[in-house]
Amino acid sequence: MPEDDRLAFPDAPRSELEDTLHDLVAHAEKVLRTQGRLRHLLRANRVIVEQLDLDQVLHRIAEAAVELVDAEYGALGVISPDGGLERFLHVGIPDAEVARIGPPPRGLGLLGAVIDTAAPIRLAHLGEDPRSAGFPAAHPAMDAFLGVPIRVRDEVFGNLYLANPRAGAFTAEDEELVSSLAASAGIAIENARLYDATLRRERWSVALAEVTQALLSGADDNALAVIAERLAAVVGADLIAVVVPDDPAAALAEQDPTLRVEIARGEGGADLVGRSFARAGTLAERALSTGMLAASDGSQPGIPVEGAAPLGPTIALPLRAAEEQLGVLLVSRAVGAARFDAAELEMASDFASQAGVAIELSRARADRERLRIIDDRSRIARDLHDHVIQRLFGSGLALQAVASRHPEVRESVHAQVEAIDAAIAEIRTAIFALAHDDRGEGASLRRRVLDVVAESTPALGLRPRVSFAGPIDLHATGALADDVVAVVRETLANVARHAAASEVELALAIEGDRLAVTVDDDGVGVDPGVARASGLANLRERALAHGGDFTLEARDDGGTRARWTAEIAEEEGTT
Amino acid sequence: MTRVFLVDDHEIVRRGIAELIDAERDLEVVGEADSVGRAPARIAATSPEVVVLDVRLPDGSGIDLCRTLKSSNPELRCIMLTAYDDDEAATSAVLAGADGYVLKDIRGQNLLEGIRRVARGESLLPRGLAAKVVASVGASVGAPASRSDEPDLTLRERQVLELIADGLTNRQIGERLELAEKTVKNYVSGLLAKLGMERRTQAAVYGAEHRQRER
Numbered sequence: 001m002p003e004d005d006r007l008a009f010p011d012a013p014r015s016e017l018e019d020t021l022h023d024l025v026a027h028a029e030k031v032l033r034t035q036g037r038l039r040h041l042l043r044a045n046r047v048i049v050e051q052l053d054l055d056q057v058l059h060r061i062a063e064a065a066v067e068l069v070d071a072e073y074g075a076l077g078v079i080s081p082d083g084g085l086e087r088f089l090h091v092g093i094p095d096a097e098v099a100r101i102g103p104p105p106r107g108l109g110l111l112g113a114v115i116d117t118a119a120p121i122r123l124a125h126l127g128e129d130p131r132s133a134g135f136p137a138a139h140p141a142m143d144a145f146l147g148v149p150i151r152v153r154d155e156v157f158g159n160l161y162l163a164n165p166r167a168g169a170f171t172a173e174d175e176e177l178v179s180s181l182a183a184s185a186g187i188a189i190e191n192a193r194l195y196d197a198t199l200r201r202e203r204w205s206v207a208l209a210e211v212t213q214a215l216l217s218g219a220d221d222n223a224l225a226v227i228a229e230r231l232a233a234v235v236g237a238d239l240i241a242v243v244v245p246d247d248p249a250a251a252l253a254e255q256d257p258t259l260r261v262e263i264a265r266g267e268g269g270a271d272l273v274g275r276s277f278a279r280a281g282t283l284a285e286r287a288l289s290t291g292m293l294a295a296s297d298g299s300q301p302g303i304p305v306e307g308a309a310p311l312g313p314t315i316a317l318p319l320r321a322a323e324e325q326l327g328v329l330l331v332s333r334a335v336g337a338a339r340f341d342a343a344e345l346e347m348a349s350d351f352a353s354q355a356g357v358a359i360e361l362s363r364a365r366a367d368r369e370r371l372r373i374i375d376d377r378s379r380i381a382r383d384l385h386d387h388v389i390q391r392l393f394g395s396g397l398a399l400q401a402v403a404s405r406h407p408e409v410r411e412s413v414h415a416q417v418e419a420i421d422a423a424i425a426e427i428r429t430a431i432f433a434l435a436h437d438d439r440g441e442g443a444s445l446r447r448r449v450l451d452v453v454a455e456s457t458p459a460l461g462l463r464p465r466v467s468f469a470g471p472i473d474l475h476a477t478g479a480l481a482d483d484v485v486a487v488v489r490e491t492l493a494n495v496a497r498h499a500a501a502s503e504v505e506l507a508l509a510i511e512g513d514r515l516a517v518t519v520d521d522d523g524v525g526v527d528p529g530v531a532r533a534s535g536l537a538n539l540r541e542r543a544l545a546h547g548g549d550f551t552l553e554a555r556d557d558g559g560t561r562a563r564w565t566a567e568i569a570e571e572e573g574t575t
Numbered sequence: 576m577t578r579v580f581l582v583d584d585h586e587i588v589r590r591g592i593a594e595l596i597d598a599e600r601d602l603e604v605v606g607e608a609d610s611v612g613r614a615p616a617r618i619a620a621t622s623p624e625v626v627v628l629d630v631r632l633p634d635g636s637g638i639d640l641c642r643t644l645k646s647s648n649p650e651l652r653c654i655m656l657t658a659y660d661d662d663e664a665a666t667s668a669v670l671a672g673a674d675g676y677v678l679k680d681i682r683g684q685n686l687l688e689g690i691r692r693v694a695r696g697e698s699l700l701p702r703g704l705a706a707k708v709v710a711s712v713g714a715s716v717g718a719p720a721s722r723s724d725e726p727d728l729t730l731r732e733r734q735v736l737e738l739i740a741d742g743l744t745n746r747q748i749g750e751r752l753e754l755a756e757k758t759v760k761n762y763v764s765g766l767l768a769k770l771g772m773e774r775r776t777q778a779a780v781y782g783a784e785h786r787q788r789e790r
Binding site for chain 1: 588662
């Protein structure tokens with residue numbers, strides 16, 4: 001109600017009435033003003049409760065408080081778990097000025113006093129209070145002060161700080177109103193936190209569903225990378241890494257001393273991949289040994305290798321499939337960032353354990369797929385053996401019988417039979433390759449030779465023809481087999497480097513008491529400079545060590561023949 | 576005239592070999608069989624000097640068949656004929672106690688020459704091959720890379736394997752180890768199973784057919 005809207009009476013006897021009326025009006029005005037402020041409070045309440053985003057809520061609370069008591073400056077400080085101020089949002093000081101003031105207050109002096117007493121503090125002149133710690137140089141002058149704690153449930157969440165009301169001083173009514181606002185603020189903050197937690201939970205579930213989907217669809221065979229990437233996308237993390245035991249077999253025996261960074265995404269992640277560190281005493285070790293989540297505030301680094309950038313809050317989650325420890329998922333935030341709260345820890349644990357299940361499923365699927373391929377391969381091998389070779393062989397025999405009865409066609413039949421024999425030999429090699437898919441150590445010499453040929457194919461730009469004759473695997477084992485593999489690799493590499501061949505043939509044969517490796521190519525021929533090269537000298541030495549020889553010569557029809565021989569020991573490998 | 580008997584489940588192969596053999600003056604085919612089941616009776620009836628038999632037969636293994644034939648008639652000469660490669664064939668021949676093996680290659684008259692040589696009492700298997708097979712068998716069964724559900728060879732199986740490598744028939748092994756011939760036969764089958772010979776010979780076929788019937 002406007003101030004000049006007064007009732008006026010002309011004569012004195014009415015002055016008493018006038019006074020009374022005046023008082024009444026003043027009272028009414030006060031009521032109205034109070035009502036206005038209450039309405040203001042209600043509006044402020046509504047505004048802050050409407051917000052669901054926590055940051056927005058905090059800003060609105062500070063703004064509403066400033067507006068409510070018509071103060072020049074206002075701020076909201078969030079109390080950290082260790083008692084200081086974790087966040088400080090202010091109203092009334094322009095950003096440029098804030099930058100000049102320096103770092104935000106940490107909760108010392110009067111601000112700290114509100115934290116300690118957990119009750120409102122109202123001062124006419126804050127400079128006169130013994131608890132005041134003063135201001136930084138560029139800080140604007142502040143005099144009248146009101147500090148009110150904000151409680152969420154029974155815990156003090158933070159404080160509202162107000163300074164310099166336009167009325168000069170804060171009244172008891174101001175304190176009451178701000179306290180009332182703080183009560184609503186507590187509820188709004190709790191709502192926002194719940195909402196935030198729900199949102200995050202939803203994001204985690206979506207991420208988890210995506211991981212599961214990605215793993216099950218089989219589009220990406222690197223399950224751990226999928227997990228790291230999805231996790232990085234949803235959680236506020238600066239580095240996500242997966243560390244795995246360096247040697248899975250040793251890990252099973254629980255004696256593996258080192259862990260290796262398998263995957264790292266985020267800050268400096270690329271430099272960490274492939275690095276190893278001692279397992280003992282690390283956060284990852286804690287997660288692996290307890291099978292549960294382990295957390296650190298940053299004092300214990302997730303990846304303790306030299307040169308790794310320092311990081312803040314870190315959690316380590318064990319990744320398991322069935323009873324097997326796959327590794328540890330490490331999630332880190334930057335130094336000084338908020339630590340992972342209870343909800344995040346719980347969700348992260350869920351994530352890791354469900355990711356383990358997903359990995360297990362994806363492995364089972366891969367196993368099935370592999371079995372199917374093996375099934376297919378053995379079926380093809382069987383078909384080739386049972387039908388194709390038998391028919392070729394039978395027809396070839398029949399052809400030969402014809403040739404022996406009709407000498408005039410002998411020549412052309414021989415050519416046909418030779419072609420059929422070559423086809424049978426190739427199919428035999430194919431059957432061997434299909435039926436023997438065992439790789440790695442302990443694989444037979446023929447398997448290893450086929451693998452080397454497959455490796456050399458890109459460099460050669462063509463697929464060499466391979467033939468085996470005689471029981472090669474039975475005769476060549478141990479050091480001889482290793483040398484043959486090295487010889488095949490070196491010889492094919494030479495052809496790739498120098499020959500520019502369009503056809504390459506590799507033959508391994510048992511010839512009496514010798515094993516012969518022959519590589520024919522139709523390339524540019526032998527360069528005398530190459531013939532002296534150290535690689536060839538090495539080949540010759542290997543041959544001589546086995547009582548054999550190595551020759552490199554031009555073929556009559558162009559190209560080159562490399563021939564390496566070795567004696568096969570009579571009873572090598574017997575017990 | 577050397578009398579030859581053929582055991583192969585592919586008619587086209589038997590016909591081809593028969594033509595090849597019959598074209599030779601000194602050789603003749605006296606009988607044929609297409610399975611393990613039919614072979615022994617026909618062989619007994621035709622009394623051949625040389626049996627040429629496929630490693631893989633529809634109702635069993637040519638290795639087992641060869642050992643059975645040799646047990647009842649050690650004078651019988653046997654050649655394993657196979658579409659598999661040399662390593663497989665050589666191992667099969669040693670385990671079968673055969674006198675040699677010939678790959679299903681057409682050229683080189685390997686088969687005819689082989690038949691003549693074994694008929695003269697020669698072995699086609701080079702000296703030392705048996706020892707290498709025993710070593711390779713030991714390695715493949717004992718190797719860490721082999722399946723964990725395949726146990727190592729038992730002492731008995733090792734003894735049987737050594738005697739196989741020495742060229743003894745099932746009956747002779749039985750006498751040496753004081754076991755029934757049938758028991759020796761079981762050890763041999765167990766041995767073949769552990770080596771995966773069964774899997775690579777007939778078991779694979781039966782497994783596949785069995786699965787198809789189940790569907």
